[in-house]
Amino acid sequence: MEQAVKPKKTLHLKIVLVTALAVFFPYVLGLFTHLTPILSILVAAGSTILSLIVLFWILKPLKLLIKGTGIFSDGNLNHRIDIRSGDEFEDVGNSFNLMADKLSKTIQNLENDRAIAISEKNRFDEILSSIIDGIIALDFNKNVIFLNKASEELTNYREAEVQGKPIDQIIHLFSDADEILPKTYCQGSFNQTAKLIGKGGKQTKVNLMTTQVSGTVQTNLSCILILHDLSREEELEQMKLDFVSMASHELKTPLTSIVGYLSVFLNESKDKIPKENLDLLNKAFVAAQQLQTLIANLLSVNKIEREQLAVSPEPIDYISIVSKAVEDLRSQANQKNIVLNLIPPTETLPKVLADSVRIGEVVTNLVSNAINYTNPNGKVEVSLKVSPNEVMTTVSDNGVGIPKEAIPHLFNKFFRVSNRLQQASKGTGLGLYIAKSIIEKLHGRIWVESEVGKGSKFIFTLPTVTQSAGILNRDKFDSETIQSGTLNY
Amino acid sequence: MDQAAKKILLVEDEDFIRELYTRQLTKAGFSVKSAVDGQSGLNTLKSEQFDLLLLDIMLPGMNGLQLLREFKTQNPNSPMITILLTNLGQEAVIKEGFELGAQAYLIKASYTPDQVVNEVKNALFGGQPTPPPNPIPAE
Numbered sequence: 021m022e023q024a025v026k027p028k029k030t031l032h033l034k035i036v037l038v039t040a041l042a043v044f045f046p047y048v049l050g051l052f053t054h055l056t057p058i059l060s061i062l063v064a065a066g067s068t069i070l071s072l073i074v075l076f077w078i079l080k081p082l083k084l085l086i087k088g089t090g091i092f093s094d095g096n097l098n099h100r101i102d103i104r105s106g107d108e109f110e111d112v113g114n115s116f117n118l119m120a121d122k123l124s125k126t127i128q129n130l131e132n133d134r135a136i137a138i139s140e141k142n143r144f145d146e147i148l149s150s151i152i153d154g155i156i157a158l159d160f161n162k163n164v165i166f167l168n169k170a171s172e173e174l175t176n177y178r179e180a181e182v183q184g185k186p187i188d189q190i191i192h193l194f195s196d197a198d199e200i201l202p203k204t205y206c207q208g209s210f211n212q213t214a215k216l217i218g219k220g221g222k223q224t225k226v227n228l229m230t231t232q233v234s235g236t237v238q239t240n241l242s243c244i245l246i247l248h249d250l251s252r253e254e255e256l257e258q259m260k261l262d263f264v265s266m267a268s269h270e271l272k273t274p275l276t277s278i279v280g281y282l283s284v285f286l287n288e289s290k291d292k293i294p295k296e297n298l299d300l301l302n303k304a305f306v307a308a309q310q311l312q313t314l315i316a317n318l319l320s321v322n323k324i325e326r327e328q329l330a331v332s333p334e335p336i337d338y339i340s341i342v343s344k345a346v347e348d349l350r351s352q353a354n355q356k357n358i359v360l361n362l363i364p365p366t367e368t369l370p371k372v373l374a375d376s377v378r379i380g381e382v383v384t385n386l387v388s389n390a391i392n393y394t395n396p397n398g399k400v401e402v403s404l405k406v407s408p409n410e411v412m413t414t415v416s417d418n419g420v421g422i423p424k425e426a427i428p429h430l431f432n433k434f435f436r437v438s439n440r441l442q443q444a445s446k447g448t449g450l451g452l453y454i455a456k457s458i459i460e461k462l463h464g465r466i467w468v469e470s471e472v473g474k475g476s477k478f479i480f481t482l483p484t485v486t487q488s489a490g491i492l493n494r495d496k497f498d499s500e501t502i503q504s505g506t507l508n509y
Numbered sequence: 510m511d512q513a514a515k516k517i518l519l520v521e522d523e524d525f526i527r528e529l530y531t532r533q534l535t536k537a538g539f540s541v542k543s544a545v546d547g548q549s550g551l552n553t554l555k556s557e558q559f560d561l562l563l564l565d566i567m568l569p570g571m572n573g574l575q576l577l578r579e580f581k582t583q584n585p586n587s588p589m590i591t592i593l594l595t596n597l598g599q600e601a602v603i604k605e606g607f608e609l610g611a612q613a614y615l616i617k618a619s620y621t622p623d624q625v626v627n628e629v630k631n632a633l634f635g636g637q638p639t640p641p642p643n644p645i646p647a648e
Contacts, residue, residue, distance in 0.1 A: 284532075284622050
């Protein structure tokens with residue numbers, strides 16, 4: 021049906037026939053017969069009517085053709101024209117049918133492709149919208165071109181209202197007090213915790229990850245933002261902190277009674293009960309005090325993690341705090357026959373800016389650690405050095421030392437140096453973490469120098485009062501910023 | 510020193526602690542009364558005069574600070590000395606207590622009962638204050 025139709029030439033013949041019928045027939049008839057004028061007119065009229073009939077018969081397929089093309093162009097792609105006139109009209113009809121076949125096939129293919137493309141797009145939309153992380157796509161001008169369902173929830177915007185708008189006018193991302201701008205997070209790959217502020221000031225803590233896309237002019241895609249909602253994690257973390265805090269407080273109450281009663285009992289009865297029994301009681305007392313220490317440490321860590329560890333820095337007479345801490349631990353050192361020395365500074369010690377209770381804790385902790393990790397008959401030394409802006413305190417021992425690989429983790433929470441030769445692995449691994457937090461809160465630094473078998477030096481600095489003016493101002497600024505509420509999650 | 514004449518009110522909800530402090534203070538020669546919650550503490554303060562108030566902060570119902578505020582409003586010129594009994598980590602509360610007229614605070618977990626007695630003596634009779642509690646050595 022699709023092979024090329026052989027062109028016909030019958031239409032000419034038909035036209036000649038009609039012409040002959042209309043013109044020559046009356047003329048020829050007139051030559052051979054003498055007709056009366058009336059008869060001649062009748063013959064002429066008859067032949068005209070006859071030729072008109074023949075003409076209409078010839079042109080009938082044209083009507084079919086016009087009707088057919090009309091139906092086809094109205095969208096009925098299955099309509100075909102049926103002309104069997106045996107002339108050129110039949111050719112035109114067949115050509116039309118051929119063209120219609122091809123056209124409807126092409127259209128069908130296009131329709132199929134379109135359906136596939138749509139289902140493909142739907143599938144990707146479905147995938148993107150079912151991702152629980154927020155996804156935002158930006159074009160080269162950092163305008164939003166796509167916002168998935170999760171980011172609609174995070175930002176409080178609908179995709180339609182932000183499409184084509186600059187991202188930095190829609191959402192704001194903060195790392196602490198500083199806003200992170202698109203030019204920063206869309207450069208290379210970015211991965212950071214941030215505070216997201218969306219429509220109506222809606223705030224969410226998120227992890228922001230971005231990918232730079234090497235898009236083409238056609239895709240016009242430059243940067244993809246992935247926003248991972250951290251509020252659930254925050255909530256769980258808060259629950260954990262609340263639980264530790266609550267449990268520690270509940271444990272502390274009866275323990276305070278135990279330690280209180282034991283201390284009174286030991287005080288009043290030490291001369292009345294046999295030494296053997298007194299030893300037993302003393303051990304119970306020491307264990308109860310250790311438990312108290314552990315709980316106090318847990319509470320301190322809990323505070324650090326809640327960012328509630330309060331230090332009140334003021335100019336203090338530092339040397340008296342250090343000597344008191346050293347004196348308090350002298351009996352502990354004597355038990356192991358360790359020489360404990362405080363080496364005073366060569367020059368007058370200026371006032372340092374610190375919290376006397378907290379810094380006492382730090383010194384006690386470091387000296388107590390040094391005693392614990394030094395073998396009997398060893399030596400522990402506390403020395404102070406004055407430099408222009410700070411006072412440096414060094415707690416050194418000639419004890420077991422710290423393995424190199426442990427040093428980077430030393431100030432981490434719950435970290436303890438495992439040492440099989442050393443039985444002194446008591447403690448919670450919280451002391452150095454707390455010490456570091458306190459020193460840093462007081463604008464000092466703390467670090468360690470150590471060699472296995474030779475001993476360790478724990479060194480920390482505290483600012484002197486001369487340097488402290490700037491720090492005080494900075495603290496004031498910090499607290500004002502926090503009060504303004506812009507930094508609160 | 511006429512300790513027998515000095516009257517102390519101890520407001521503390523923990524039975525063991527209350528009994529222990531009462532015992533030690535009585536042994537030291539003080540006249541001690543105690544209350545188990547804020548409201549009964551305030552009632553006792555209204556009916557009797559005391560030289561010193563040992564006041565726990567965390568109390569059921571009316572807490573220690575509310576008690577102190579109430580008492581100070583009604584008796585702004587009372588010469589009674591107030592010592593707050595606290596737990597670790599209540600720095601903010603201590604500050605508020607000082608603003609309400611408390612003279613000192615003790616951290617219960619860090620003071621032995623005898624140190625508490627010492628603090629009370631110092632507050633009433635002056636003299637050498639006990640050194641601050643040993644910071645709890647930490648590992």
